Amino acid sequence: MCNGKHSADDIESFHDRLESGEDAIDRSTWAGGISESRAHAPHVRIGREKCFNLLWLLPIGFVLFIVSVTVAKGLNNSPFAKEFMQRHTGDVDTPAPVGLPAWLAWQHFFNLFLMMFMIRAGIADNPRLYWTRNSTPGREWFRVSNPVPEDPMWTAKEDSVGLPRQLGLPGIRHSIGLARWWHLGVDTLWLLTGVISTSCCSPRGNGGESSRRPGRCTFRCCSGS
Template identity: 45%
Template sequence: MSNKPTTPEPLEAAITQADDRLLADHWMPPQAGIVPRVRVGRRWISVLWALPIGTAALMVLIAVAQAAPPVDSGFPWWLQVQHFLNMFFMLFIIRAGLQILADHPRLYWRRHCTPGTDWFRFQRPVPKGRVWTAKDDSVTLPTWLGIPGLRHTLGLARWWHFSVNLLWVINGVLFYGLLFATDQWRRLVPLTWEVFPAALSTAIQYASLNFPVDHSWTRYNGLQELSYFVTVFVAAPVSIVTGLMQSPAIANSLGWIGRLLNRQAMRSIHFLSFAWFVTFIAMHGVMVFITGLRQNTNHMFAGVENDSWAGLPLFLLAMAVLTAAWLLASPFTRRHARLVQRTGRFMIGWLKTLATRMDPKTQF
């Protein structure tokens, strides 16, 4: 029998098995970060200033004129199912993504990561006069926020992030196909420039708390249309491409393209796309309640347009599933770390193998 390793990485075959659990008292000690800051020129500004300003601006702009063409099918069953799956997958993608970012809580536009050139951070400045490693830089996220919520658990977070991303991409491809196979694409794709001036007109109405009449069963209003278009056709593809471009094997194999679209710039754009998704989800959730919980839950969870409460029980059930998944994700990962690794390897191991078989050239 041959003793040759079955993996393209010989050292991987020699790795010994460890405990299935993550033991917090055997792990790196916690290290708190700071409030996220963005560099503007030479000054670092806390993002907390952006919260009230951004929230006010979004609340003013969230409702715009009825510019989208109507559809005849309302909200079909496949759209309801994919809406829930998208929420479920994004829960894990966002939390695992934050855990990955917490391992190096700084963002750059240049690939060299020279201390002091970061434009975003939630860690203190790199100290001078001593060696500062990735372990030193990593910060602890709360268990309810990161997965698994322990400092410097990059590997487990990546298994979660990449595996669930694969499911999210599959769901998205199906969504694209069904969207254009039906009339649902007309909800999301602006067909005239009238949507922009109409948005300003209705924003003034909204600012005066005079909400426009909702016609979402047959068409979205202007800002809904624009925000969904950016989310589905811009932010989602950008997230996928910039995620792949962070792989050294992929980026280095692309030559000058990999140098132009360097990994650190891709991290930054990936983060901006993440910020769009978080903002969109938060505002979307707020507007579900503000513009009519019964009507909105009937549309998206029951697929009906009436005055019943048919959608509310299904909405509450979906929220219960999401809450349970949120609460159990980190404890499950800590207790079954090896199972998470094996599951991740089963789902995306083929992609990892493809990457390791590339012939990357070092970027200069």
């Protein structure tokens, strides 16, 4: 069969060996029965040799929050802050439109909703992130797995890790094909929301004297708001 031609019997025999795909993923047989390897706490590289565990940001952030609240309470009771708030009340004299049209508010919601799926699918099966395309071991700026071992036969399949279902999509180890399907499919819907929003709104001048001032522009939407 080196000439690339196959007989009808060969094609029929090949068709007989085909099986329908499953609607659900069996983790025990996925990717050839690859063993489970979960992601670790995220680390960010600091310098050439050290990495910082981002989980330390939780206690650090809590301490900074307590300090910030304490400082804000102290400043709020100071004479300078009271005088400043009396002088600058934040009231606006000129009337301005309040809120957004309902369709635009929903568009913003779907924009953020779809972006969450895109981010979840984008980080799936990527245990390391690099600034360059070389992917040199030991040069990643972010990782959720152990350092690359010295084994010269270490492959991308062995380096893959599984993510929690609440974070990765689908989150299964060595599932970059499914993740790209989700990422690109949702990306199409996300672009569609942008096209709808852009086509339904067009910039125009305020009219009259204000339209001749540079930088004064409003948006006219399909809803007539």
